[in-house]
Amino acid sequence: MVEIFINDRSIKVPEGITVLKAAERAGIHIPHICYHEAFAPEGSCRMCLVEIEGHLCLELACATQVKEGMKVFTETENVRQARQGVLEFLLAEHPMDCPICDKAGECTLQDYYEQYGLFESTFMEQKERKDKNVPLGKGLILDRERCVLCTRCVRFLRDITQTEELGVFERGVYSEIGIFDQRLIDNNYAGNLTELCPVGAITDKDFRFKTRNWFLEKGASICPLCSRGCNIFIEHHPGFARFDVPKRVYRITSRVTSREKDQKEKGYWICDIGRYGYSYMDQDRAEKIVLKQGDSALDPKKAVTYAADQVKKLIYKNKLNRLGVISNTWLTNEELFLVKKIFTENLESQKVFFPTTAQREADDLLLTSDRTPNKKGAQEIGFSLEAISEGQVFDGTELLFVFWASPFDLDQLTGLMSKIKEVQTKILFTPFEREWNKDFDLVIPTAVPAEKAGSFTNEDERIQHFGPVLYSPGQARAEWEWLVSLGKEIKVDFKSYARLSSPFDVFQMMKKKIKFFGK
Amino acid sequence: MFRLFGYFIEIIRGILITARHFIVNMVFHILNLFGIKTKRKGAFTIQYPEQKTEIAERHRSLHRLMKREDGKPRCVACMLCETVCPSECIYIEATEDPDPEIQKYPSTFIIDLSRCCFCGFCVEACPEDAIRMDTGEVEFAQYNRKDMVLDLESLLNEPK
Numbered sequence: 001m002v003e004i005f006i007n008d009r010s011i012k013v014p015e016g017i018t019v020l021k022a023a024e025r026a027g028i029h030i031p032h033i034c035y036h037e038a039f040a041p042e043g044s045c046r047m048c049l050v051e052i053e054g055h056l057c058l059e060l061a062c063a064t065q066v067k068e069g070m071k072v073f074t075e076t077e078n079v080r081q082a083r084q085g086v087l088e089f090l091l092a093e094h095p096m097d098c099p100i101c102d103k104a105g106e107c108t109l110q111d112y113y114e115q116y117g118l119f120e121s122t123f124m125e126q127k128e129r130k131d132k133n134v135p136l137g138k139g140l141i142l143d144r145e146r147c148v149l150c151t152r153c154v155r156f157l158r159d160i161t162q163t164e165e166l167g168v169f170e171r172g173v174y175s176e177i178g179i180f181d182q183r184l185i186d187n188n189y190a191g192n193l194t195e196l197c198p199v200g201a202i203t204d205k206d207f208r209f210k211t212r213n214w215f216l217e218k219g220a221s222i223c224p225l226c227s228r229g230c231n232i233f234i235e236h237h238p239g240f241a242r243f244d245v246p247k248r249v250y251r252i253t254s255r256v257t258s259r260e261k262d263q264k265e266k267g268y269w270i271c272d273i274g275r276y277g278y279s280y281m282d283q284d285r286a287e288k289i290v291l292k293q294g295d296s297a298l299d300p301k302k303a304v305t306y307a308a309d310q311v312k313k314l315i316y317k318n319k320l321n322r323l324g325v326i327s328n329t330w331l332t333n334e335e336l337f338l339v340k341k342i343f344t345e346n347l348e349s350q351k352v353f354f355p356t357t358a359q360r361e362a363d364d365l366l367l368t369s370d371r372t373p374n375k376k377g378a379q380e381i382g383f384s385l386e387a388i389s390e391g392q393v394f395d396g397t398e399l400l401f402v403f404w405a406s407p408f409d410l411d412q413l414t415g416l417m418s419k420i421k422e423v424q425t426k427i428l429f430t431p432f433e434r435e436w437n438k439d440f441d442l443v444i445p446t447a448v449p450a451e452k453a454g455s456f457t458n459e460d461e462r463i464q465h466f467g468p469v470l471y472s473p474g475q476a477r478a479e480w481e482w483l484v485s486l487g488k489e490i491k492v493d494f495k496s497y498a499r500l501s502s503p504f505d506v507f508q509m510m511k512k513k514i515k516f517f518g519k
Numbered sequence: 520m521f522r523l524f525g526y527f528i529e530i531i532r533g534i535l536i537t538a539r540h541f542i543v544n545m546v547f548h549i550l551n552l553f554g555i556k557t558k559r560k561g562a563f564t565i566q567y568p569e570q571k572t573e574i575a576e577r578h579r580s581l582h583r584l585m586k587r588e589d590g591k592p593r594c595v596a597c598m599l600c601e602t603v604c605p606s607e608c609i610y611i612e613a614t615e616d617p618d619p620e621i622q623k624y625p626s627t628f629i630i631d632l633s634r635c636c637f638c639g640f641c642v643e644a645c646p647e648d649a650i651r652m653d654t655g656e657v658e659f660a661q662y663n664r665k666d667m668v669l670d671l672e673s674l675l676n677e678p679k
């Protein structure tokens with residue numbers, strides 16, 4: 001630990017960190033554009049200049065290491081002028097496209113001009129024209145006029161993905177970002193460039209011109225598309241009073257948690273599968289409870305009673321071994337726990353089956369081969385996923401509960417459909433309106449992970465809690481709600497369900513029962 | 520009894536106010552008639568809608584969208600008017616224009632006049648001077664709300 005003084009405030013920081021980081025610890029913001037926590041300092045933008053006592057000229061906060069007794073000043077007249085000067089040069093050739101720039105509203109340059117600039121432009125010359133629509137591959141578009149040459153993008157592709165598609169070409173004022181010889185960017189992390197670029201120079205087709213980012217609300221959630229469980233923001237449009245917006249979710253962005261900051265190469269990014277795979281939240285959603293025997297308006301209570309009655313029939317006939325369940329690892333820990341509690345513990349059914357989902361290719365950064373969010377959770381709760389085979393679950397089964405929350409892996413259920421159809425009574429819990437829904441006796445609409453609270457256990461055995469970001473459409477409710485009401489209605493163990501009114505309650509119960517979750 | 524008395528007092532007061540307006544205005548009109556200049560003019564009635572007054576220069580009336588020289592909308596779909604509008608009556612969807620000089624233009628532009636409060640903020644906010652409220656059109660009552668919703672086409676080609 002060394003003691004340094006920032007604006008005459010004494011702070012103690014570990015040796016070897018930079019002035020910029022030290023200032024951040026003290027809650028003092030030093031403007032920076034090219035510096036990014038995940039990379040080594042580059043020192044190309046000069047926005048982070050500060051005054052250090054005893055030094056002849058201003059120093060780069062992002063690249064200068066702290067020394068015992070160092071006196072740093074971040075708000076002196078010299079520093080203020082230097083910042084203004086840097087901004088003036090950055091903006092000299094800047095197109096000022098803000099009205100049509102997707103970054104406007106979250107643009108570093110805009111913010112810094114507001115905070116540290118506010119000068120009148122003194123340049124009378126025509127601005128230099130450059131290419132405004134250079135395709136970079138994977139739907140990314142480069143606008144060279146807006147680029148401030150911070151080289152964050154180059155460094156990302158060099159250090160993190162190690163694919164090195166982008167580079168700086170030419171020299172001096174002619175420098176520009178580009179790809180080499182039509183070799184387009186093609187890696188699963190390219191989408192991060194849009195977030196990484198401090199200005200609107202790199203945009204992607206998916207979000208480009210769709211809306212303005214200040215209309216969007218950010219909700220913290222967990223990406224359910226692979227077992228890594230990256231932390232994300234779901235950015236959604238709350239809608240207008242008079243007009244329907246075409247969709248709710250407009251983009252997914254990464255959410256950096258302090259815990260992940262330590263793992264530089266992993267913590268800041270999300271993969272493109274998670275980033276662009278959000279359309280399932282709005283497409284083909286099941287909104288109504290559908291009972292095959294044509295009771296048109298079915299309220300949730302009746303639906304649960306119907307399901308519970310089917311179970312009770314088996315109980316009276318003492319034929320509980322004819323009860324089967326097809327579950328999946330898209331359910332949260334809490335929901336899987338309830339599935340286990342109701343079907344395995346209360347009803348003593350041994351037939352809880354998890355269809356094997358296809359293993360896909362993993363990469364060595366984040367994406368895992370298991371593309372469901374909660375396999376670890378299911379294992380910790382006590383399901384051994386391969387113990388029950390497909391044959392066993394259909395063997396003599398008269399009543400089948402199917403939970404199908406995955407928007408993908410459609411082949412898996414299609415493969416089972418011929419057998420499912422033969423079962424006497426079958427009940428489906430799903431968030432989606434699919435072809436096979438009509439083959440079930442009762443279809444209960446459920447919520448996608450973005451619409452429910454709960455937790456997933458990721459690949460690294462980390463239990464990650466999340467809350468609902470969106471409302472579930474129509475009659476759809478999260479599986480845990482349905483399961484709790486079902487548990488109550490079956491009345492085998494009424495008391496313990498009566499106490500459960502949120503996933504939090506369920507988790508408290510799990511904590512007591514399962515050591516892994518009690519940690 | 521006392522209350523009834525108060526009732527008559529109010530009626531008499533009303534009559535007196537009307538009489539005052541009548542006499543004061545008549546005096547001004549008569550003075551004007553004889554060519555005597557007064558500070559104030561006598562009040563008069565316009566037979567609207569047969570007769571109309573001139574609209575002031577800085578008025579705010581029905582919106583219109585401006586065109587570029589080649590007839591394309593000047594609007595770049597920046598959605599600042601949509602953002603600033605306190606009545607949430609503007610709705611815009613943007614598309615990519617093949618011309619790299621334009622890049623973005625509105626494919627949908629809707630103004631719901633039945634919500635509009637004619638504050639003129641949209642005009643103030645527009646960085647392209649693409650929306651104006653200077654058509655002089657102030658009579659657009661409709662029989663149903665649907666007809667009060669203007670789309671891109673009609674906004675561009677206003678006034679008739």
Ligand code: SF4
Pocket residue numbers: 094095096097098099101102103104105107108109110146199200201
């Ligand atoms: S990069 Fe920033 S300053 Fe430049 S046009 Fe876009 S929003 Fe405006």
Ligand code: SF4
Pocket residue numbers: 146147148149150151152153154177196197198199201202
């Ligand atoms: S494209 Fe963006 S990230 Fe890359 S150098 Fe230019 S400003 Fe920096």
Ligand code: SF4
Pocket residue numbers: 600603604605606607608609630634635636637638639640641642
């Ligand atoms: S005048 Fe005001 S209320 Fe009407 S469209 Fe413009 S901003 Fe909205």
Ligand code: SF4
Pocket residue numbers: 593594595596597598599600601611641644645646647648649650
């Ligand atoms: S503010 Fe002007 S340019 Fe922007 S969307 Fe509205 S009318 Fe178009």
Ligand code: FES
Pocket residue numbers: 031032033034035042043044045046047048049060061062063
């Ligand atoms: S942040 Fe220090 S030079 Fe760019």
